[in-house]
Amino acid sequence: MSNSLMKSMLAEYGAATLEGINKYIPDKEPRKYLYDLVADYPNRGGKGFRPGLCIAACKAYGGKQSDAMDSAICLELLHNAFLVHDDIEDESFFRRNKPTLHEANNSAIAINVGDAMQVLSLSPLYRNREILGDRVATKVYLEVQRMILESVEGQAMELGWRKDNMCDLKEADYLRMILKKTCWYTCMQPLRIGAIIGTRGQIDPDTFDRLGYFMGTSFQIQDDILNLVGEEDKYGKEVCGDIIEGKRTLMLIHLLGNCKPAEFRDVRSFLANPIKDRSIEDARSILELMHQYDSIEQAKKTAQYLAGGALKEFYSIFSKCHETQDKALIENIILYMINREY
Amino acid sequence: MTNKETKEKTEEIFSGAQRLISSAVNVLEEEIAAGILAAKKIEKKVIDVEDIRSDPSDLLNRIRRDTHEAVDLFLDAFTAISKQVQNLASLNTDKETKKEEAPVSKATANNGAIVLEADHPVKPGETVSFCFSLLEDTEEVTKLELKKTNLIGQSNHTIHSRALKITPRKVQLIPNEEQEITIDLVVPKNAVPDQYNAFITSASPHAIKVVLHVEVTND
Numbered sequence: 001m002s003n004s005l006m007k008s009m010l011a012e013y014g015a016a017t018l019e020g021i022n023k024y025i026p027d028k029e030p031r032k033y034l035y036d037l038v039a040d041y042p043n044r045g046g047k048g049f050r051p052g053l054c055i056a057a058c059k060a061y062g063g064k065q066s067d068a069m070d071s072a073i074c075l076e077l078l079h080n081a082f083l084v085h086d087d088i089e090d091e092s093f094f095r096r097n098k099p100t101l102h103e104a105n106n107s108a109i110a111i112n113v114g115d116a117m118q119v120l121s122l123s124p125l126y127r128n129r130e131i132l133g134d135r136v137a138t139k140v141y142l143e144v145q146r147m148i149l150e151s152v153e154g155q156a157m158e159l160g161w162r163k164d165n166m167c168d169l170k171e172a173d174y175l176r177m178i179l180k181k182t183c184w185y186t187c188m189q190p191l192r193i194g195a196i197i198g199t200r201g202q203i204d205p206d207t208f209d210r211l212g213y214f215m216g217t218s219f220q221i222q223d224d225i226l227n228l229v230g231e232e233d234k235y236g237k238e239v240c241g242d243i244i245e246g247k248r249t250l251m252l253i254h255l256l257g258n259c260k261p262a263e264f265r266d267v268r269s270f271l272a273n274p275i276k277d278r279s280i281e282d283a284r285s286i287l288e289l290m291h292q293y294d295s296i297e298q299a300k301k302t303a304q305y306l307a308g309g310a311l312k313e314f315y316s317i318f319s320k321c322h323e324t325q326d327k328a329l330i331e332n333i334i335l336y337m338i339n340r341e342y
Numbered sequence: 343m344t345n346k347e348t349k350e351k352t353e354e355i356f357s358g359a360q361r362l363i364s365s366a367v368n369v370l371e372e373e374i375a376a377g378i379l380a381a382k383k384i385e386k387k388v389i390d391v392e393d394i395r396s397d398p399s400d401l402l403n404r405i406r407r408d409t410h411e412a413v414d415l416f417l418d419a420f421t422a423i424s425k426q427v428q429n430l431a432s433l434n435t436d437k438e439t440k441k442e443e444a445p446v447s448k449a450t451a452n453n454g455a456i457v458l459e460a461d462h463p464v465k466p467g468e469t470v471s472f473c474f475s476l477l478e479d480t481e482e483v484t485k486l487e488l489k490k491t492n493l494i495g496q497s498n499h500t501i502h503s504r505a506l507k508i509t510p511r512k513v514q515l516i517p518n519e520e521q522e523i524t525i526d527l528v529v530p531k532n533a534v535p536d537q538y539n540a541f542i543t544s545a546s547p548h549a550i551k552v553v554l555h556v557e558v559t560n561d
Contacts, residue, residue: 130470131471132473133472135475136473146377172368175365175369179369180373200521200522201475201520214363214366301358305363306362309363
C-alpha cells in the first residue's frame, strides 16, 4: 500500500467519524460558548489515527465499518476532550495551526467545553447496545472506561514530574508514563475495540497489547521529535514548545542523563521556572544540547526499534486474517513509522 | 564499511533493539498486573464478599427473589405462547399460583431458558435488538437452527413472527466456541400497544429456550 492510499483511507475514516461527531453535538443554545466550541477541535482536522485504527481492526476481523462507527466517534470525541484539557494543563498556545481553545476564549470556558465533550462521548457508547448487543457493547464500554483511567493516570504521572521538577528519570520511567498517557488511548484500545467488534467479542483483546504499546510509543516519540525539528506550519504547534512546557520527552530524559553537571544544573534551573518565565532562547539552547548529545538521534532509533517490534507483533497476530485493505492499512502505518524521515 | 564492521553494527542495532523491547515488555506486564490487582481491590471494597458469605440465607433470598422475577416473566411468556400452541393450553396461568409454583419451575428457568427484555418501551415502526450468546462447552460439534414464534400480547394482540429477524438463524459450534445471536424486532407500524412475548427455540437435543419480552407503546 502506498503512503498516499494510507493517508486517504485515514482521511476517509476520519471524515466519517467527524460527520458522526457533528451529529452528536446538540443543535441548541448555548452555542457561542459551548456547542460551537465542542465542534472546534474535531473540525480542525487531525490525523484520524484512532478512529482509523479502530475501524481498520474491525474490518480486518470481518466486521462492518458501520458497526465500529459509534466506538470510533467516542474515541475521537474523548481524544479531543483530552486535547482541550491537556492544552490548558500544558499552557500550550497553538493546536493544529490555530490558537488553543483556552487562548482563543479562556481557561474556564475551555475546561467546560472539554467536560461537555467527555459527556457527549457517552452517547455513542450507549448507542452501541442497539448495534452490537449488550454483551459486545458492555465489553466496549469496559475498554473505554479502562482507557480513560489509564490516560489520566499517565497524565498525572507527567504533571507530577513537572511539578516536582524531576530530572533523574530513566528510559523505563518514560516507557511507563507513555504507556499509560498515550498508548492505551492512541493505539491499544482502538485496536482492541475494533477487534472486539469485528469478532463480535470472540477475540482476546489482550492479544493487541504489545502491538498497540509499541506502535503508540513509537508514534509519540516521533511526534515529540517533530516538535523539536519539524516545521511549525506542518506540525501545527509551536516548535520547541515541549521544551518550554517542560514536557518529559525521551530526548529531555536522555539529555539530563548524559550532559555535564553544569549543563544539568542549567537545564534543571530552566525547568524550575514557571512556564511564562522560560524564554525561547533558553529552549533553543537546550535543543542545541540535545543535538550535541545525540539525544534526538537516539530517540529516532528508539522509535524505529519500537516500530520494528510492532511490525513483528503485527505479522504474528494478523497472519490469521485475510488479506484486506484494512489489514494493509495497519501494516502500512507501522512501516511508515519505521521509514519515517523528519 | 567492511563485512566485519557491518556485522558488528547489525549486532549492535539488534542488541539495542532487543534491550529496549525487553524493557518495554517488562513495563507493560508490570502495569497490566498492577491494573488487575487494583481492579480486584476495588471489587473487594465494593462487593463485600465476606459479608455476603457470612449471611448465606440473605444470599439465598436474593437469588430466590431474582429467580422469581425471571420465572414470572418466563411464565407470562409461556402463558402467552400457550394461547397459540393448543397443547400447552392447560397450564395454570394464575399469578399467585405462579409464585407458589416458582421453585418447581426454577429448574426450567435455570436449565436453558433465557429471558431477554427490551430495556425501554418501543413505538410502532421502531426497531429493538436482543442479543445472547451460545457457548459450546462440550467436546462435540453442535448444529442447530433457531425457530421463532409470533409475538403474543397480554391482551391477545399478535405481531407476526416475520417482524423478528434472527442472525444467524443456523448455527454450528465447535468445542469451546461462543457465538453471539442477534434478534432484531422491527415493530410494525400498525402494532397495537401491549406487552408482547415471543419464544425462540431450537429442536432437541440441543434445546435452546429464549423468551423475548417487549412493551409496545404509543407514548
